[in-house]
Amino acid sequence: MANLRLMGFTMLRIDNIGKRYGERVIFQGLRYRFGAGCVALRDKNGSGKSTLLGILAGTIDADEGDVWINGHSLRGAPLRAKSALAYVPDECIAYPFQTGREFLELVASAKKTVVGSDTLNLAHRFGLAPYLETRFDQMSLGTRKKVFLSATTLGDSSVIIADEPGNGLDAAARGVLMDLFRTLAKDRAVFFSSHDLELTEGCGASTIDFAGLGAVGYPVT
């Protein structure tokens, strides 16, 4: 798998994706192929970044088109596609009574693996050790984000989708995040949204906007 990743293999393919809410077209005609590397989505507020990332993660249904993760269609083979995916939403909301450790165990169980030393080491680097037994409804936004970011190392994910991953993180955690994304991007597709130039550069990410993704009606910049 690692070799395939390094040989220019397309890990994430967006194929003619479109989404509208009522009469309002959010975007349409998005086409793009992502190989190993880190890409940051930058566009104006309200352009549909979170909607697009939700579609790529399989949490929002697209009106048209399909998403292919590691060669598996999100429509045709959703479980296989999602097995190769790790997602960090903007508002990291889990079950309020779940502790950090229980959340990691649940994600690991869904991906048919266990919480290993890689994940625990990352959690410790994020300074999560005192919070692993804390319930989600007692965690700050930053702590919740760190738990979700730690979960990206669970299973054999080829694609990492993150919506504003730097939100709520302190300076030390931002450093760990940059290091994490740089490491993951060596053999995985990391696609995240951010307005934070410093974070984007720190992750070694190239930037793209909706026009770059081929959106119909967007001027190419």
Add this chain to the structure above:
Amino acid sequence: MMLSWRLRWYVLATARVLQRHWQALFLTVLLLLPAMPVFAETRLLGAPVLAPLAPAHGLEWRFVWVHMLEAIGMLWVVIQRTAISGGPFAVFVKSLPVSTRRHRVVDATVVLIASTPLLLPVMAAAIAFAYLPHKASNYLYVLDLTVITLGWQLAALSRKISNGFTLIVANFILIGALQTSNTARTVLLMASLAVAMFALVDTREASFAHARHLGNRWRRVVGRLSLDGARRLPPFVKLQLGIVGFHFAGVVSRCIVMGAVAASTCYVVDLWGFDARAVPLTLGAQAVIALIASITYRDLDASHIRAAHFMRSLPIASIVQVRADVLSVAILALPFAAAAPLFLVAHGVLAIHVAAAIVLSGTPLLALLRLPQRYAPRESVLLGAILATIWIVVAWQIFV
């Protein structure tokens, strides 16, 4: 203005629940009271409030009964405390220059409106008193009971029992008054009312922060109790346990009602001497227990919706969650659903395999009851009652 915002928040937070309560009450009245004279209807509906006035009952019985009525009123408020106490905006309102007295008036009004389904027996008893002698003392008794219960409800809402002693005194005078003759009773009931009113004026205002904090604390305790013994369970089992623990007050109240249905069924079957009506009554009780247990689907759904955005990104088939929810509700209902059939087995009315078949036959009903709770929550009472009736008709053909 403050009352209007509090009420709008309450309606927003509980509109569906309140609507379902009224639907259930309306259906019950339609089913139980066809073509009854007004007096008989009010006696029946007001029975819980009228019961302590019956001369046949002694001091101990009245003591337990009156406290039970007040405890139900408190539980009613505790279950809805987040909605009644005003939501997160109430925390900000506390920083505004509003007098404590005004806060108390708003609290009491919201609690009274929130308790309207509980006030139905009180109203029915008040109507029934119009046909009975000793009107003054009887109306004073109802007023006393309402004010004392309101006092306990406000104390439960504020989490401050500084006026608890005063309410206990009012309660003792009330129960003592019911033991005396009519003249002394009126005087004692007036004294009890004065003490209860004093307690009401002294009540602390409701606190959303307190309600949330205490809710979190006892959920934590329950969560710990249930999960400490379940550390080795699979994460998805722990998740279901966690949801049930998170909605602990609601689940416990449902268990109490299911227990009451099971116990009443056994009592009536015994009263009838285990005759031919035993099995049909048991089937009816099974359907009622399934209807009550199915309300748990709402708790499960509410928790799943909260985490749905992330959970949908995980490689889990949606049917897995549905199966887990049905299984959770079935496990919750099983002890109560099994009670009456096992009681009949113990008395030789049913063979063990028939009793097992009756209990198992309730599973499809329980699974089907998820649909109205999930997809038509506003009409869930009516649709649930229709499904339960169909199930009784089918089960009747098989077991009776």
